[in-house]
Amino acid sequence: MRGGRRLLMGLIWLAVCLGLLTVGYRTYYRCAYPQKYGELVEQYARENDLDPALVYAVIRTESGFDPLAESSVGARGLMQMTPDTFHWVRYRLGETGAASPDLLFEPEENIKYGCANLRLLIEEFGSVENALAAYHAGWGSVSRWLADERYSQDGQTIVHIPFADTDAYVTKVLETVQIYQRLYE
Numbered sequence: 001m002r003g004g005r006r007l008l009m010g011l012i013w014l015a016v017c018l019g020l021l022t023v024g025y026r027t028y029y030r031c032a033y034p035q036k037y038g039e040l041v042e043q044y045a046r047e048n049d050l051d052p053a054l055v056y057a058v059i060r061t062e063s064g065f066d067p068l069a070e071s072s073v074g075a076r077g078l079m080q081m082t083p084d085t086f087h088w089v090r091y092r093l094g095e096t097g098a099a100s101p102d103l104l105f106e107p108e109e110n111i112k113y114g115c116a117n118l119r120l121l122i123e124e125f126g127s128v129e130n131a132l133a134a135y136h137a138g139w140g141s142v143s144r145w146l147a148d149e150r151y152s153q154d155g156q157t158i159v160h161i162p163f164a165d166t167d168a169y170v171t172k173v174l175e176t177v178q179i180y181q182r183l184y185e
Helices: 002-032 038-047 052-063 083-092 101-105 107-125 128-137 139-147 164-184
Strands: none
Touching (some): 038 052, 052 107, 052 128, 052 164, 083 101, 101 107, 107 128, 107 139, 128 139, 128 164
């Protein structure tokens, strides 16, 4: 009887430890992969028919959720848009009048135009993967790669991204999307 009780207590202890590990694992990952600016991400993802996990993944990869982030090439805010991209997106959305690129430091404006940019790139290039490559390397680069059979066999799918940093970026964002989906959906 004593051996059976010890075994039962050991199994209970093991179950408690595994439960704590699971809670700790989930807690760690939710801290490492937060859903900051959730209402804005959900709103603009929905308006642009995007998976919110994709938007969170881009924000986490681009700025680590720092709304004041600025890159060496002048990309700004959460989704790291350049002033030129900001003006291009506004033009494509039919918005007129002057708008300061400083708006990109405001979370709502950055997420609004960042999501619109992702939607435009997905529509232009046909897939999230191609859109992410364009988001990172530029519209012109992806257009050239799709037209070059060294990088695309069918003109629709990039099979080899020639820029190592863009290839790593696309992979990282897609992996981050999967983490967000597992954690929150």
